[in-house]
Each structure stands twice: as C-alpha cells, then as structure tokens.
Amino acid sequence: MKFRTRLLISFGVVVLIPLLVFGLGIRREMSRSVTGQYEERVQALVNVINADIAREGDRIGARLATMKNSLKDDNNFRNVVVRGADRSYVLDYAGNAMRMSGLDFLQIQDDEGRVVSSGHFRNEFDRLGPAVSGTTLVRAATAEGPFLTLVTSDTVYITPSHRFRLVGGIAVDSQFLARLARDPELGVALALPRDSTRSDSGKLVVGPPLTVPYIDATDGPGRVEQARIEITRSSALLTALQRNVNLWFAAAVLVAALAALLLAGWLSTRISEPVEARIAIGDIARQVTHDVKNGLAPLRNVFRHLTQVARDKPAELPEVFAERQGTVESSINYLETLAANYAKLSPQSERKATDVNAVVRETIGPSGSVRTKLAEGLPPVSADALVLRRVIENLLSNAVDSLDGKNGSVTVTTEQGKGIVRIAVSDTGRGMSKAELDKAFNDFYTTKPGGTGLGLSIVRRLVMDSNGSLNVETEPGKGSTFIVEIPVQ
C-alpha cells in the first residue's frame, strides 16, 4: 500500500469518525428534543381534553336545568303523570325538547329508571335506562343502531312524589373527537371496554390515557365501567419524520465525508510528495549501488588475476592481460552505459535486434562454473543488450549464491519458442519454498546477508519493459529455474 494511500485512509478515519460521532450525537439530541416537545404537547392536550369534557358536561347540565324548569311548569306532562292522561304527549315530549335544546340524547326516566320519554329513540319507552351520575360516556341504543354520547343528568320533581331524572347528552362522533384533538398531528381515539371493532393500525398511543365513566346501555341499563380516551399520533407521520431525519443525516455525512476525503487527498499529496521523492532517491541509490557492484566485480576479478600472474608468473602477464582485456573493456563499457542511463534519471531502454547467445556469452565470460546450452540459429530478439545483460547477471548471481558454496551447477540454456527466445537460468541450489517465492519479487526482500533485495525486483521490471515474461520453477532443496522469454525482432 502506498504511503499516500495510507495517509489518505488515516486522514479519512481521523475526520470521519469524529464527524460520525458528532452527527449521531446531533441526531440523538434532535430525537430527544422532538420527544420532549411531543410530551409537552401531549400533556397540554390532556389538560385541554379534561377541560373540554368538563365544559361540555357543564353545558349539558345547563340545558337540562332549563329543561327541568320548563318540565315542572308543563301542565300536560303533569296531567299524564298525575292523572294518567294520553301518554302520547309524554312520549313525544323528549323528542321536541331534545331538538329545541340542541342535544343529541335525552331520556326522561322515572324513579325506577324506566324511560318514560326518549328524544333520540322515541319507542324505547318502558325500558330501563342507564343510571348516570356525573359526566358519563354512554353507548345508547336507537332504532337504527347504537351511538356514543357524552351525558350528564339532573333530577326534577313534578310533584313531591313524582321524581324524574333527565339524562341529556351530545353525540361523541369523529367530529367531536376531532374537536378535542385540536393539534393536527395528534389524534384522539376512544377505547371502549370489549370493543372488538376498534382498529389501532397505523396509530401510536402517546401519553397517559384519560379515563371516563362508561355505560353500555344498548341492551339494558348497563353498568359503569371505564373507557379510555387515548391520544394518538400517526405512525406513518413518525416514520416519515424518522426517514427524513435519517435521509438528511446520511446526506450530511456523505457530503462531509466527501469534503473530508478531498481535503485529506489534497493534504496527503502536499505531505507525501517530498517523502515519496526521498524514497525514490533511496531506491535509485540502492539500484545504482547494486548495478555498480555488478560492473565492478569482473574488474576486481581481472585485477586479482593479473596481480596473481604478476607475482607468480610475470612473464605471462602480457599474454594474460591481452586475454582478460576484453573483460575489462566490457565491464568499463557496462559501467559507462549504466552511468549514461542513470545520468538521464530515466533509464529508457533502447530496444533493437539483439543476439541472445552473444549477450549470454559476454555475460558469462570464461567462467568455468556456469554451464551453457545455447541453441544455434536463434533469431535476434527485440531488446536492449545492456538490459538483457543486467537480467542475466542478476539471475546468474542469484543462482551462484543459491549454491551456498557447495557443489552444484548453474546452467544457462537458450532455445527458440513460438515468437520468443527463451533464456533459462537453472541452479541445483537450495530452491525456494512457496512463501519465499511469493515474496521473491518484492522490493527489498532478500535471504542473502548484505543483499539489497532488489535483484529479482529489478529483473522483473526490466523483463516487463522488454515486453517479455519471467517465470520461476523451484523446489526447496532441489534448485530453481528462472525462465525469461523475450519476443523475437
């Protein structure tokens, strides 16, 4: 992984993690704030509903009080009650009174609770009505079906011995509940005992439920139970709100991350450029050292040989010098070319028709330790002779080193393939394990004391630059074969 990439990731992590933590914190705070506001609104609504129900009860009570006075003064009603006159007047009384008073429910019950007149359901007379005390929610019967009503009651004496109870109320329908709700985002729902038709789908109950006395009077007087007035909000609204928050949060994180990455990229470029330059210079320096060592090694050998001859056989010195002069000149040329290439700081290879066998022979020289099996009549390849020599020198150097000074052989073989010329450098040395082979071409990987770890890396790059290929066959303890294939001219 490049230094710049590591730097970029580091920048990203350093910027993104705090950003993410910051965003999550804001989101949590928003949620807490919204929840707090909801709770305040719900509590306010609870107070309003309580006040509204009490106010409605008072209004109904006021109408019943007016009705009570009117009923006490009604001679026809009194006649029916006291003298048993035509009952139809009483039966119709509650209907007329209910319409005039604006109520939706009105019963006049006798002392036993029997309905003597009903406004909302004229023909329910003689049935037992609900025993209402205070403001109560009643499920009342009509001919067409039941309905809910909020009722309260009052007592009237027509005579000292004829007591009646007035039970009046207003309809509790969706409009009534909507009036209670007021807040457009909150709803009010009723939860009645044993109400199997109620559906809460899509609604969330929020806040504490209010309770109100409830009587189911559809099949008789009923008994007092508790109904709940629940404050609800639409789960769809909440889901939409959460989705919007999450969407905007994700968008904010994405934009921030993008900005952070761009900033990190710019910063890492600014920081990494000089560092990478220094690393490149170091690489070059190591490569130069390596190449120069390779060029100087033959010269050292020639001079040691000449020194030995001058000391032991001075008379043969001119002959030996003439014999080794080619090696010296070749090494000097190599070093000069190397220097010229490095002088350009961009070692451009110069591909041209090259005789592979000639390069092999020139590289090996008169060394007796390296065997050759060179095929005759090889076509010239398209390569830089100097590059090819550097490749072969590196491979030979590694092969000789792999023998570890023990008996063994190093063989260079050339042969023609389909459109290529194959150069194989084999040794019978220690070979490589798979783990070693996997890392063999990495920069600076070496198993040799004092090695630069650049040999095979340089070989691979040079071969690739020549449009060739490099393959390795190796087995631990039995040796390795490096196979270079260079396309023919």
Next chain:
Amino acid sequence: MTLIIPLAVSGACAHPRTGAGTGGAVGEARATPDESCLLSTGAVSARSRTITIGLVDPVDPRHAPIGRNDAERIVFRHLYETPVRVDCDGHVRPELVATWTKEDGGRRWTLRLRDGAQFWDGAPVTAQDVVFGRGGAGYTLGALESRAVAVTFAKERDDVPPLLGDPGLAVMKPAPDSSWPIGTGTYWATSATTTPQEIRAHTSQGDTLVFKFAASGDARDLLDAGVDLLVTRDRALRDYAATLQNHEVVALPWDRTYVYVTAQAGGGSTSFDGLEQAARAEARRAEGDFWWRDFRACGIARDSTPPAPTGQRRILYARGDPTARELAGRLAALTHAVATGRAPDDFSAALAGGKDGGYVIALPRVTADVCRSAKDLLPSWPATFTALVDTRPTAIVRRGVARWTVDQDGTVHLAP
C-alpha cells in the same frame, strides 16, 4: 245533479265487513251512494267545478291501477274503474258493470257493461277489454258478446262476489304518449296534465280534479292553501285540521294492519307491548279475522323451507311509511335489534328473500281478492305473521264543497 243531503260521520265506516252483497237472481244496480258511507261534510248545494285533493304521498302512474299508498289509491280510484265497487258496508255497487244475472245456482254470472262505457280516447269498452289477461284463483272470465261478460266460479255464489271490485280488475290500456294508462273513469289525466306539484284530471263536462302535492313537505300548507280533501294518518296534522273552522275531520275505517313477518317458528305468539303508543298514526291493537292466515285455497306455490337467516338482528321496513318505521323501532327496542329502512322496491326484494330478522309490512285489513293480495303482498317462504296494530286514516274535508264516500278498502272518493 243537485242534492242536499244531511250527513253524519258514518259509524259503519269504521267497521267494514266483507261478503255482503245485493242478493237476488238479478242485480238491481244501485247507482246512488249508500248514505251510510257518505262522509259528514255539511250540506252541499252544488259541487264545485274544480275540486282540490291534497296528497301527502308520492304517486307513480306505473303502479296503476293498484295503489301502494293512500295517495295512489285515491288518485287511481278516480281515474280507473273496476267492474263493481264495494262500499264501506260491503255492498256491491255497479260501476263499469251495470247489471248482473245469476245462473247455474250461482256458479255462473253474466255481467252487462254500462251503456256508453268508453275509454278516455272515446273507444267503447268491450267485454274483451274486461276479460283480457284477467282472471284469478277460483274464477274465470269470458266474453259472451261485445258487452256481456261471463264469470264462472268454482263454487256456487248467492251474491255477485266482491272480488269483482278488486283494483286488479280495473279496465285500462296503455297510452302511447302518456305515462298514465287510458282508463274508463269519469276523470282523465295524461302526462301533459301532470307536474311535480300537481296532477290535473278532467271530465268531458269541464270539471277538474286537482291532486296537489305538499311542495314544502309540510301537509299543513295544503290545508292552509285550501284543499277540499286531505287524507292523512298523521295525528299532528289531524289535530291541526281540527283547529280550522271550514274543515271537518272524519275518522275513516280501520283499513291497514301492520304485520311483523318472520321466518322464526312460533314468532306469532310473541307479545309486544306498547305498539299502539309507538305509532304516531291512529292505531289500535290488531283485531279481526285476518285474511292472510289461510289462503291455501288460492293454490299459490309456496316454498317449503324458510330462508337461511343472515344472523343479523335486523328488522326491515319500507322507507316512506312512518308507521312501519315507528313499529320497527319499537320492535327493535324490545328485541335489542336494529331497525333499517329500505326503499319500497328494495324492501319488496328483501322481503322476497327473507334473510333478515323480520319485516314490518302494512296489509289491507280487507281485500276483495285474497289470492291476488296474497300473491302480491306476502312472501313465498313459510313465514310467521304477527299482527301488530290496525291503523286508520283521517279525512280532512272542506265543508259544503262536495260529497265524499268511502269504499270497503277505506279509499275516499267523490260520491257519484
């Protein structure tokens, strides 16, 4: 015709009978009205050329000649004629038929059409017009000659049977350019004389009968506008009319019985309290020998098994009949059911299906033709009938304008 007849409210009208006839081998057709059936409306010096009748129910000409409500019965009674008419005392009166002769011990009767009987378009009424497509259970009609009709009964009859006064035997024919069928009555009406506000019927002598609807929906407006006759079952309207100086309030015969029809076995024994008080119409506990209790002789095909109930405790009634609605409501209160109104046609379909908990229907207390009424009004499934209440309408009549009489079925019309 100028008659001065002191009238009194007919007590007999409140107790109509069935089966009374004129008797005799040869009918003495009595054209004059039975005095006991005339309504007490004060002295009439001369009938007004234009008489107005207020209607509180809708009228549909397609229902002719069998009216489905009081308004239709009054209108159709003035426009269409049956072979005979049965007055409030059950006496058979000539109408389209002038005389009748008994033969074969009463199994066969020959009816002779009134001289000059003709349709509104001037075409003479023939025996074929009377018999065409008609007949019923227990009797057949045949044309003897152009103006003589033979009626053959399965059993011997001493009197000409009142069933010849059944509205189903009214003679009429389709009109190509009017929604009103062409009848044979004194008064005629067409689509051109009909508006949403009123129906105008005329005679060839230039008399006019105006049937006026309550445009505002409040029948008191009709009374205040000065109608000469208004038949109502609304006690509040009756009480209002009693305060008017020029009007007479006359109780008509008990003519309708409201019946609770269920598929439940034993439903007829159920006792319901307070039904008379539940109805705002003038009502009494149902009494009498109800014709719908036995009509096996009619040979009407009936289903053998009751329909499968839907499980809903629903009592249906025909919308537009306030008494049926009130009774259904009372039944709902007593049985913890629900009362539901249906448009008349929908109600008829539901009654035929029989899948609801019960039905409140109004039946005529008397009928000229039991078999026709049973076929038209009763369900075909094995039902239990519980008679609830009898009701009767009230005639509100302007004094001194015209003489009004009432038939056995309770229909009021101008006296001949």
